Amino acid sequence: MPKIIINDKEIEFEKGMTVLQACELADVEIPRFCYHEKLSIAGNCRMCLVEMEKSGKPIASCAMPAAEGMNIKTNTSFVEKARKGVMEFLLANHPLDCPVCDQGGECDLQDQSLYYGVDKSRFVENKRFVKEKYMGPLIKTQMTRCIHCTRCVRFATEVAGVPEIGAIGRGENMEITTYLEKSMESELSANVIDLCPVGALTSKPYAFEARPWELKKTESIDVMDAVGSNIRVDTYNWEVKRVLPRLNNEINEEWISDKSRYSCDGLLKQRLDVPYIKKNNKLQKSNWDEALDLMISKIKETNPNEIAGHLGDMIGLENALAFKKLFEKFNSQNLELREKKFYINTNEKMNYIFNSSIQGIEESDLILLIGANPRHEATMINARIRKAFVKNSLPVFSIGNPGDLTYNYTIIGNSTKDISKLINKESNFSKKLLSSKKPIIIIGESALGLKSGKYIFESIKKFLNDNSFISKDWNALNILTQNASTVGLIDLKVLPNKNDYSFFDKLNDGKFKFLYLLGSDNLEFKKNKEFIVYQGSHGDRGAEIADIVLPNAAYTEQNALYENLEGRIQECRKASYPIGESKEDWKIFNLILKKLDKKNDTFKFESLRKEVFEKVLNFTNINDLPERKLVKEVEESSKFINEEITINPLDYYYSNSISRASKTMSECRQISKKVKKTG
């Protein structure tokens, strides 16, 4: 490997690195504003100047490729003088409004001016003023503070794939704006707030809420979709003030979706704080004793076969396991986790997870989407596909039309006929697929929900297995589940029979008399005469139809494990407290068990967690991918039915009870609807 001398220390670096990256290898910190690891290099802030031997001028280390034998110095007075000069120019037009700026305390410019700022201004001219720009309901702008690093412009064009932000004008009149000040049409738009090194782009919902040093920071996991993005939850007292992304290159890199970030104001609204009982067709405040007594009496008078339970979209693994055990006590097996009918083969773990892994997308050389819209169903996966599309010009194909995905793709058909052609090697696309080395086939819930869902899944699995696309090194079979709880609950064997819609059939036939909804708001059914107990955190669709409402803790208020769509177990940590009289789910189950005179069977959190680790299939380590196994058996695929593959649209900003309670999300939803109407 080539060598470079940094501050008289010789280090080795990889070919293709820049001087700045080499300096980082040598543990030398270089100040910067415009440079960002995940974005292209712009080299326009000039803050990263360093001294290079044989160069009369200082060089911008972010843009200079490192070369053999370079002698770089970063701690000389020459460098300091250069950086001070740059900082003076940056501050020439930057307002001195740190006390009223939301970036204060986490501002790159503030931090770096501590080391390179000059204490007096030599400028007597007025500072320039730039009008605020409208960028949508999430981004608050104060463009006078902008230092034109163009990180936001590069993010929008490169990562988000919506080239809507740009720099207009030139010289002193340069301004950053969206095209005609329209709101940014992306599910990743709010990441520009984190990227902005100054207070030009700040968070609108979080404006003037708190200072960073007042907040308690808890590292946690997002549960808005099945990706399991790593987040940091910032709380002030018990109130969740904001959610920020945490770096995890295997899942979300440095970004999170707008829904993950801004649903948090929904945690304060429409919360259930005490148990409710329906009296005279109206839910009335009650207490735990009364509500549970009524519930127990109903359970006792109901035949166990007529007791059913449904687990919602954001249930942690420990709670789900306790719920399953509780139902064993009820002698009932009518449990379901799906919100709509869709085919799942629960025989093997690979049948319901994203086997290629999110990072694997970057290695892949072909992607086929079947009835999936990753942009809405798993935003971070879409961002990763886009990254591979831009970096490796990865070809993407789709069966079914998912709409705008922020990258180009080819629709090769929209019916199950195209799938049968593909597996019978009759179409041109089959050749392409067979000649690829690491293909990825992503099957969405919309496709599995069709009558031919079984056919689609089993025949594709067989096709991939026959053509050795399922091996220890690479598994091309991927299922795109939509809810944070789905994969984990299947692992816990919540579904009693492998592929059975009996729950839905019985539910629609009105065969259940007692229905226990554990945080499920998206289950669509017509209420007959069931007695419904809803246990959830928000007064949403589930609570509306319930006879008893039991308040539980939301995802930021309890410790729990979640399994993401790759089968990766991650820990969601308690950042705040359950509000009012609400409790963690397993504690509520303990109350029920006590009422049933089964005190000895009560749950303990630690033992529940231990059991979860034992039960999860192919488990390796927490935060790690599951073990890759070979296909054990291939199921007989069912009959071919000619069907059109349509993708059920997902109401992105309104997909769960927390986001439905969020004011920010409803604003986003209205604006995105308006944009779609006017085009």
Next chain:
Amino acid sequence: MSLKKVHKDQPSDFNFNKKNLEQVDIILKRYPKKNKKSAVMPLLYLAQRQNNNWIPLAAMKYIGKLLSMPYISVYEVATFYTMYNLAPVGKHFIQVCTTTPCLIRGADKLVKLCKEKISPNENELSKKGDCSWVEVECLGACVNAPMMQINDNYYEDLDEKSTIEILNSLIKDKPLKPGSYRGRKSTSPEKIKSTNGEQHA
């Protein structure tokens, strides 16, 4: 110079006419197919020529679609360069050079006269609506300073008297001839024999 702003009243539609579409084909041939965005500047100029010397938003959108590039990128280019007009200008569009050589030779007087005769501010249409003026940076005719450009023509070696005559002629919609107003032949030396022995005024 301040940031150029787009005009309030925008036409809803813009299409190149037949003649210009032929031009577009010729322009696009100059660049490799994968780099067809490179044609954005000549196409913006073409649009400005077609649309009475200014570029409406509809034209930027049209060009963005034509070259399959984001609207914001076309917008960036159009706002960056000073010679693209984003708001209507007069039929007689006067550009007064005020860079150092012209200024030393009295360009400020020209500006003053424009303010009096045409409109008190830059980029403002005259009362009759057929003239407007703007201060510009060096137009490259320093030898004939002070000078101004009216539409495509250079009016050079100006003084107050000649400027008043020119501006009056524009207001009457009967523009005078372009060229030197001290009778010079292009940029030849004044009152000194030229190399071929001819005597100039």
